[in-house]
Amino acid sequence: MSAHGALVGPTASGKSAIAHAIARDDPTWELVTVDSMQVYRGMDIGTAKPTRAEQAEVPHHLLDLADPWDDHDLATFQAAARDALADIEARGKRALLVGGTALYLRAIVDDLTLPGQFPDVRAGLEAEADDAGVEALHARLTDLDPDAAARMEPSNRRRVVRALEVTLGSGRPFSSFGPGLDAHPPTRFTIVGLRWDRAELDERIAVRYRAQLDAGFLDEVRRLGNGPRPVSRSAAQALGYKELAAHLAGECSLEDAIDLAVRRTRRFARRQDRWFRRDPRIRWIDVTGDPLDAVDDVRRLLDAPASLVGNEPDVVDP
Structure with missing residues (x-):
């Protein structure tokens, strides 16, 4: 078998x-x-x-x-x-x-x-996305974790917010978790x-x-x-x-x-x-x-x- x-x-x-x-x-x-x-x-x-x-x-x-x-x-x-x-x-x-x-x-x-969950950070990012738009968050992610930002569409709100949530909440780049996709x-x-x-x-x-x-x-x-x-x-x-x-x-x-x-x-x-x-x-x-x-x-x-x-x-x- x-x-x-x-x-x-x-x-x-x-x-x-x-x-x-x-x-x-x-x-x-x-x-x-x-x-x-x-x-x-x-x-x-x-x-x-x-x-x-x-x-x-x-x-x-x-x-x-x-x-x-x-x-x-x-x-x-x-x-x-x-x-x-x-x-x-x-x-x-x-x-x-x-x-x-x-x-x-x-x-x-x-x-x-998988990285952990940071609900308070995510809530703040969701509010920021509502006010400034997801593209602004993607630009922020590009500064903090360019590798992660390059792997996602700037308009993909869910993925951009998640990557920033982990980067800010854990204190390490989202792209550093695991060997990568x-x-x-x-x-x-x-x-x-x-x-x-x-x-x-x-x-x-x-x-x-x-x-x-x-x-x-x-x-x-x-x-x-x-x-x-x-x-x-x-x-x-x-x-x-x-x-x-x-x-x-x-x-x-x-x-x-x-x-x-x-x-x-x-x-x-x-x-x-x-x-x-x-x-x-x-x-x-x-x-x-x-x-x-x-x-x-x-x-x-x-x-x-x-x-x-x-x-x-x-x-x-x-």
Whole structure:
């Protein structure tokens, strides 16, 4: 039996369907969802969360960890992941990580040492971002930690605030924690990636979004808006949700909301693809048509000898 595995790729690439088929046919696998938005209860349709029937058929871990009006961060997720892996291993099973949230995946695969939390510092930075704008904070980060600043977009408020929070709160540069995300050390996980033609993936994203709307996505967003408290800052970043929320608030038409959500999701998929392609440990499979046609190839690579882990990636064309 091989080590634990991971199946990665951009959104709408068919990861969940393939992983479910593998775990259904081989009960030594249990699925560990690596998705920063599927951790929220009630955010089901828009995050493409496995259905209740799918969860009943195959063991899933790390779903529904928090309410959407509560913040849920990487450190909390990593702690839950460690507990899940320990539980899976204690029962003699294998974990198959499935997801597209790259930083969350690295936190598990490489057991990253994460900086601490400094809530008071973060609150002050959030207020400063409201007043002066996130670009001003990025300029400040550039002075204090140019390496960290160079690795993020100046407009990415969440990442800029977090880097400054750690730099100011800990007294050491954010970039000094761990070997850095450019390092890809040996790992006990066999990582397989799904790669699509860009035009075909773009079409899959549009088709999936329309299917989610048909399944009640707009009503799901409406229910979240009527919750006991406003949706948290972290949950509010979920693609597709904020566009529909803007429509419900009368800020745009439904068609405009759909168009914007699809365009943003396609851009996000490109960023995911670029991130994963930097990791030389990923063994790639080119997928086209029905993702389930690639199940056998994914299974073969997941069961490959551990000596393959860390080699230069190859490509399998099913």
